[in-house]
Amino acid sequence: GIGGKVEELDVLVVGAGFAGLYQLDRLRKLGFSVKIYEAGAGLGGIWYWNCYPGARVDTNAPIYQYSREDLWRDWNFSELYPGWDEVRQYFRYVDEKLDLSRDIRFNTRVTGAEFDEDSRQWLVRADDGSTTRARYVVLCTGFAAKPYLPNLEGLEDFGGTWHHTALWPQDGLDLTGQRVGVIGTGASGVQVIQEAGRDAASVTVFQRTPNLALPMRQRKLDDEAQRRLKEEYPARFKMRAETFAAFDMDFIPQSAADLSPEERTARYEELWAKGGFHFWLATFQDVLFDQNSNNSAYEFWRDKVRARIKDPALAEKLAPTDPPHPFGTKRPCLEQNYYDIYNQDNVSLVDLRETPIQRIVANGVQTADGVHELDILVLATGFDAVTGGLTALDIRGTSGATLQDKWADGVEAHLGVATANFPNLLFVYGPQSPSGFCNGPSCAELQGDEIIDLLVHLREQGVTRIETTPAADTAWREHVAELVAPSLFVKADSWYMGANIPGKPREMLNYPGGLPTYLQKWQECKDAGYEGFVTS
Numbered sequence: 244g245i246g247g248k249v250e251e252l253d254v255l256v257v258g259a260g261f262a263g264l265y266q267l268d269r270l271r272k273l274g275f276s277v278k279i280y281e282a283g284a285g286l287g288g289i290w291y292w293n294c295y296p297g298a299r300v301d302t303n304a305p306i307y308q309y310s311r312e313d314l315w316r317d318w319n320f321s322e323l324y325p326g327w328d329e330v331r332q333y334f335r336y337v338d339e340k341l342d343l344s345r346d347i348r349f350n351t352r353v354t355g356a357e358f359d360e361d362s363r364q365w366l367v368r369a370d371d372g373s374t375t376r377a378r379y380v381v382l383c384t385g386f387a388a389k390p391y392l393p394n395l396e397g398l399e400d401f402g403g404t405w406h407h408t409a410l411w412p413q414d415g416l417d418l419t420g421q422r423v424g425v426i427g428t429g430a431s432g433v434q435v436i437q438e439a440g441r442d443a444a445s446v447t448v449f450q451r452t453p454n455l456a457l458p459m460r461q462r463k464l465d466d467e468a469q470r471r472l473k474e475e476y477p478a479r480f481k482m483r484a485e486t487f488a489a490f491d492m493d494f495i496p497q498s499a500a501d502l503s504p505e506e507r508t509a510r511y512e513e514l515w516a517k518g519g520f521h522f523w524l525a526t527f528q529d530v531l532f533d534q535n536s537n538n539s540a541y542e543f544w545r546d547k548v549r550a551r552i553k554d555p556a557l558a559e560k561l562a563p564t565d566p567p568h569p570f571g572t573k574r575p576c577l578e579q580n581y582y583d584i585y586n587q588d589n590v591s592l593v594d595l596r597e598t599p600i601q602r603i604v605a606n607g608v609q610t611a612d613g614v615h616e617l618d619i620l621v622l623a624t625g626f627d628a629v630t631g632g633l634t635a636l637d638i639r640g641t642s643g644a645t646l647q648d649k650w651a652d653g654v655e656a657h658l659g660v661a662t663a664n665f666p667n668l669l670f671v672y673g674p675q676s677p678s679g680f681c682n683g684p685s686c687a688e689l690q691g692d693e694i695i696d697l698l699v700h701l702r703e704q705g706v707t708r709i710e711t712t713p714a715a716d717t718a719w720r721e722h723v724a725e726l727v728a729p730s731l732f733v734k735a736d737s738w739y740m741g742a743n744i745p746g747k748p749r750e751m752l753n754y755p756g757g758l759p760t761y762l763q764k765w766q767e768c769k770d771a772g773y774e775g776f777v778t779s
């Protein structure tokens with residue numbers, strides 16, 4: 244440890260984003276000794292790392308924050324969908340209110356841990372050379388802690404500047420007047436492309452799969468808008484626990500086929516006009532399950548988007564006649580002028596299905612149709628999502644195996660919160676918990692509360708060791724497999740399915756039963772005396 248002294252804690256929380264800060268604040272008040280170790284130099288988790296031009300929340304601001312009234316009463320986001328810098332300001336505000344930073348060690352990346360059975364403590368190593376003894380470790384590393392860099396031959400030869408969106412330089416990088424290339428058209432790609440379209444001399448988009456992006460309908464929130472919205476906050480926060488993705492909206496309890504084509508289109512028009520995720524998360528309940536219903540949503544989306552793109556060949560690439568995957572089975576993102584900028588002279592699209600990348604060369608990206616000359620290359624290539632941040636850690640359980648070893652063929656984790664042979668290790672947004680299907684701040688609180696209840700329960704019982712049973716882990720895995728099988732999610736090569744990373748097991752990594760069912764499963768577990776866990 245630092246100065247030869249080994250720090251000893253009841254709970255070591257890893258990560259200072261929404262989830263970690265919530266754990267720290269609540270556990271500290273409950274009398275646990277607790278600290279956060281955070282790899283970054285500041286608060287915010289994903290909002291610390293993702294500071295690329297255009298990085299923005301695509302959940303509406305009222306529910307993209309903590310639900311405590313003493314925190315929201317005097318805090319005003321200036322826009323319905325805040326940018327990363329404003330989210331960082333929010334974290335500073337929360338820090339001032341709750342005095343969190345005094346218990347956070349920044350610039351401290353946890354690298355590994357092993358469990359000391361005698362003391363029932365984890366010995367946690369960090370990259371500053373320290374070792375910490377902690378009875379419990381709560382990993383709040385988020386679902387996007389490990390950026391994915393595809394193997395791009397020749398990248399080291401590139402003479403310009405390149406960055407992954409999630410490892411963007413903290414002091415920024417100006418795109419103005421530059422020739423910018425962007426590989427990837429997920430949420431990060433779409434956001435950075437919009438900014439580049441405005442500022443860059445040229446933007447070359449390397450698209451493999453079109454994003455089925457939805458209209459954001461951004462708006463400024465003036466005092467009157469704030470006042471009106473805040474009247475609704477309590478109801479909106481309450482609704483989170485009652486909806487599939489912990490949002491303030493939910494599916495229409497009807498099949499798309501129940502309506503006449505005219506009525507159906509009218510409903511789609513309403514959802515489209517509302518903007519945000521309504522067209523995804525407040526649509527007919529069978530859109531994510533029934534191919535015909537899904538097709539009706541896709542066709543509506545396609546026709547709306549194509550109407551905005553002048554060049555028919557480009558329209559076919561961005562919004563193809565036939566769906567590239569069922570609508571909504573890869574995460575849609577929100578766009579503001581994404582489809583319009585393709586009408587500009589400085590924006591061009593390279594279809595990687597037709598002309599794949601051959602290699603990166605000194606002056607740009609070489610595809611079958613030549614070299615696309617670039618000053619800046621942005622890799623918006625996503626993440627080894629949900630499991631990647633966990634399996635990257637050299638955490639050795641009681642069998643000596645790491646999480647990487649244990650989950651080599653697939654995840655096993657009871658309630659997505661813990662896994663056998665790794666006693667006293669708990670995950671927020673863990674694999675096969677709501678995770679990537681859940682609005683982050685909502686699950687930081689609602690799933691976070693379950694973990695806090697569990698730790699309090701252990702203390703009350705006078706026990707110091709908890710572990711799931713292998714049978715419970717497997718049962719949860721099977722439960723998730725059963726839930727996802729009838730859905731259309733299985734048809735897409737998404738990060739939800741682990742299918743964006745070569746060689747990663749193909750399986751649903753998020754709980755597909757919706758947050759209310761997930762919370763009900765927790766309740767059943769608790770009612771049965773924390774069934775599936777062994778304590779001593």
Ligand code: NA7
Nearest residue numbers: 393426427428429430431432451452574623624625626738
């Ligand atoms: P995503 O959504 O995983 O998007 C990654 C994009 O990068 C996607 O368009 C991929 O195409 C593309 N990609 C990945 N590897 C390659 C290679 N080798 N060549 C070309 N294109 C590639 O990540 P984001 O960061 O945008 O968003 C992640 C989440 O953060 C998002 O869902 C929100 O929850 C917030 P593909 O579709 O695989 O063909």
